[in-house]
Amino acid sequence: MSETAIELWRGGRMESRIRADVAVVDSLGTVRYWFGDPHRETYWRSSAKPFQAMPIIMSGGAEQYHFGPREVAIVCASHGGQPMHVELVQDLLKRIDATPEDLICGVHPPSDRESARALMVRGDEPVVLHNNCSGKHTGMLTLARALKAPLAGYEKPEHPVQQAIRQNVAYMTGLDGDSLHTGIDGCGVPTFYLPLTRMAYSYARLVDPRGLDPAHSGAALIISEAMRMHPDLVSGTGRLEVTLAEATDHRLVSKGGAEAVFCIGIPDKGLGLAVKIDDGYSRVMPTLVTAVLNQIGVLGMSEQVKLEEQLHPEIRNHAGTLVGEICPVLALQSGRLN
Known part of the structure; x- marks a missing residue:
């Protein structure tokens, strides 16, 4: 079941809670870190x-x-x-x-x-x-x-x-494949409904394809490298995929989806990450994703500094006055969960 991952504070009082689920899986399919329900099913978008x-x-x-x-x-x-x-x-x-x-x-x-x-x-x-x-x-x-x-x-x-x-x-x-459920995406093609663990597993295999057959391995390497080096084409100016790439010297492969889904492949660790914000609203996605990356040891000190605005974002009103803050409160569990 989804748990509170992010809190929004204003005037010294907690105003809103954001619930989320997180799965971090290695390329062998083992769940290494999680928060809430890592097996939560949703559309991949x-x-x-x-x-x-x-x-x-x-x-x-x-x-x-x-x-x-x-x-x-x-x-x-x-x-x-x-x-x-x-x-x-x-x-x-x-x-x-x-x-x-x-x-x-x-x-x-x-x-x-x-x-x-x-x-x-x-x-x-x-x-x-x-x-x-x-x-x-x-x-x-x-x-x-x-x-x-x-x-x-x-x-x-x-x-x-x-x-x-x-x-x-x-x-x-x-x-x-025969039992894989699909709906229709916003752009009119099939979209897949599956657990976060399977999304994360796929991203781990995308960036660490050693267990794949040669055809899939070759395709995975080509795609992950293109996405890693060209996040501006995968998303666009100012988007989270670009922010992460710029802060980490293009070490990650990341891709967001509608209704607050976000996935990342971490090549040097052979890990995949999938998150889903419960209400489908992505306003705190940068904070959530950055906090998860930090907790699993992906971000170095200099990268944490570059991502400070995502890790500890401020809430300002339209006049620019500081009125609150967005606080990650999730604590990942770790181990080997299958």
């Missing part, structure tokens, strides 16, 4: 994107269409709709002889505020390329090309693209 992208590598599609690390990063992205994101997705669509009209993810304004404001100033409307999932969907079209499958219907569970993704998710999570 966009934190699943690296595993939705792996079949692109294994099918030969990435090689066929000359994907480098930047292209791999954008197909794993929940990007901000910044010009660098839009231009890269446009380029990939041209490479695979597809158009924005082939994308079924829908239209929303850029999540990056500056990019959204620039559109408004120009009087332009957002287009499908600004959708944070347009890179993922372009990757799925690339997989369809590699599989010689039709582009139309690529989002449907029975399409060869989604079947290949489902098989890969089952392999990386160690779950039975």
